[in-house]
Amino acid sequence: MSCPIYKESLLPTTRDVQNTSVNIVNIPVCITCVSSGKHKGHELTEFLENLSYRTQHLQKDLEELETRIYPRYEVLASDIQTEKAELETTYGKLTTAAGKEGEILYLEITAIVNRRKSDIQEMKNKHLSTLNKNTEDITQKIIELKQIISDLKSILKSNDISLTSTYKSRNSKFRTILPKVRVTLPSFTPQKLNKDQLREMFSSLSPISINTEHGRTIKSAEAVSSPPVKSVKSTEGASSLPVKPLLDEQRLTDTIDTEYRQLYSVSCLSDELVWTCGDNETMNILNLRGKLLTSIKTKSGNTPRDIAVTRDGNLVYTDSKTKTINLVKNKQIQTVITLQGWYPRYVCSAASNADREARAVVVVNQLGKLRFRYTGHLSNTKQSFDPVGITTDSQSHILIADFNNDRIDILDQDGQFLGYIQNVELPHGVCVDISDNLFVAEIVNAVVKKIQYLSTQCKSYISKQV
Template identity: 45%
Template sequence: MDPRLCAQDIIRCDLCEDRVVQMYCNLCPMNLCMECVGRHIFDTTKKHDVVPFDLRRSRLLFPQCQTHSEENCEMHCEDCNTSVCPKCVISEKHKRHHFKSLQELVTTKKESIEKERKRLKKTVYSKFEDIVTDIETQLAEIDGEYEKLTSEVTIHGEEWQKEIDKVIEKNKEEINKMRNQHRDALNKHLNDVRKLVADVQQSLSETEDILQSREITRSLSYEIKSDKFTKLPSKLIVKFPVFTGNNNQDQCSQLFGSLSALSITTEEHGYTMKTPEAVFCHQVKPLLDKPELITTINTGQLYSVICLSDEELWTCRNDEIIKLDNLQGKLLKSIRTKSGNHPRDIAVTRRGDLVYTDPDTRTVNIVKNKEIQEVITVQGWRPLYVCSTSSGDLLVTMNNDDYKQSKVVRYSGSSEKQTIQFDSEGQPLYSFDYCKYISENRNLDICVADNRARAVVVVNQAGILRFRYSGHPSTTKGSFSPYGITTDSQSQILTVDRNNHCIHILDQDGQFLCYIDNCNLRFPWGLCVDTRDNLFVSEWDSGKVKKIKYM
């Protein structure tokens, strides 16, 4: 029996109809043996796509022609805006009309749907997740803030006589009532946002199903929906009540003090959506061939620099004063550390509060309304460098007292959430050294400039090592001296190379991109970027901060 007539015969070449198929043309589509490939692609009028048979694309399911039921539609008439079969193409009805391949159209459409899926996943869904996290963070802070408020009322009440106990209890009842109103408002807002997140998830699932489907009609009939999600929900603005005490004891009920009203409002544009340009900013903001020095600010001998805004900078040096200057070098504010020690590092929280570390008192401190609070206190370790994360946590590098261990600790408020110290083989990730600047990247990687190790050590959000960067090959071996580190809107990592008087720029995977070495940098030390990706570099030797445009 002819094997080609056997039900279990293997697939054979469509050209010679004899040899076993080994290749496949996705364009035609056609099964090919190795000997017939050259004959097939000899027709150079087509851009054949010949691949190994195992890597072939599945054949599309073309719709049936409404006019010629025995034919499938493989073309699209642009004049009639309808799918047509080969017989329709040569008919009088479509004479001199313009046609396009349905296969090309569905490929273009699926590319659009893929962009839609990526936009939903990277921009819309992630933003709604951030909003949920923001609301959950506010919920987590409610008890602490209201407990603090209750404590203030209680302490003030102890200074009065017993006859004002009723007034104290009344205030407490009002606090509890407001606490419940606050929580109810946030829970309702959280549920509303979660419903929107569910809608985004459903749209994501639908796009993924269509992308995996071979049915052309599903792809062509899909309507873009992501635009309806670009209008983000109003942001709920809740102001915690403030207790105002009064030490005049003449009229206890009236003069004891009062609580400000609980304020619950919404802000229509409280949340902002990243535009596609912001998400794919590497296409919009290429690196300059020659970075430009924009301005120089004289502030004094410097350790660290951090942006409060695009026009204001916090700086610290080797004394107990932390200064806020504008870009003209005018002093706007100064803070004296609580202990009188010089701060090791500074950071700014999402709410704009200043944070500084004090290794001698083993504390991380936050400045709120001109008051300094010890938010973190550790035993057996000394906190060194700090950064504020996109979620509102603090990442702190620290060394232990016996000068043998280093680690990174994540804090939510004063609670320790995560410790990063060893790699998957149990080896230390970081050397013991006092200089370990830290920054969180946009992809949530944690980047540490480990000066003693002569390396930038990058771990992911879970603390798993991603890579170490030990300097560009053009740098003299062992001379790479990382100090300050920061990241920008493109997830690029910028780190000081102090001894070589330059800045290294890496992509998020640790690939070297270029140097900034043409702005007369002298012993650069601290780094930060503003919202426009302008770079600020503090110089240890000169005490200046230089603003540099590099994108």
């Protein structure tokens, strides 16, 4: 809306009126322009109403930024910080492995070089021994020759007829000179180093793969102001019908405000009590009215990554920074597992697991043999499947929190898609109590929603033969 006004430079004169048309310019002005007198004879818009409308719009934008958009970016930043913290360990493993392989190769090369050196030393010793033997033989001959020369000189000097008459020459013995030992020295011929073959001796290293997913669009406040739970979208062709059928219209029975800034996980202790954990070091037991009943701090003071309640009613939580899985029993904390080389994130007591990086849910039997692998369903999904929470109910249903698509997928025990629950926003953790009520932890809104999605009346069905 605007306040119409004539620009002063365009105010018409009598001559202008006679010769030309008058241009009226629509310009927004402040409320003080009313007293200027230039609007006399013109209709003024309700500027105060316009200002109030725009103020309300600004307030809605501020609320959306503070409560919905900004926390989402905080979650992304937190995930990146966690990933960065794991880089040292991940790449440290690769560096250590490469170093160990280098050490093995170095030891092998050193062993080969040492064998070569040993062979050279053995050849040298043999050569020296041969020369020493040859020297000894020659020295012995020289001693004998010196003695004969000395004897001949003595005979000649004595003029003794008897010695001269009995002399026998031994020169013929020495005319054949002792053979000279000739040794051909060994030679070292270095091989040309083939660097390609040398590289092939090392283990291969796969290249890094960096993929950027399309950013998901955050729903506006108006888009999520509708009732938070809609009916399950069931698909036909299920292999069998459950004893408790899925409701056509689910009921949101309770919403629990947890007072965390970000809520990571929820685990059912009973129909009326739940454990929760979020963006600080405390794990809380809340009732359905949100009243805090018990609070436990982690042993290390770090934020717990995930929680689960055991069959005995004890609490288990993971601590990624200390790489531990811890048991809370009678308010006492015991570290039950300390992991080496990787960081624990999610924990559950069922024989199934959500592999978020692989975008898949993997279900195995008691022997660890693969039963099936679920990677999402094509019905009404705009983003890639992103499983972050998983639980089961008394009907052997598997319920999976799909973070990217704001919904809970429902599978039967054989992995057949049965339907989904919509209008849960950024579900991060899920659990089911003994009465088959679903509890969903919404990370950004930091609330737990209790949803009835199964009929309380059991029915009998006759399966159709296909």
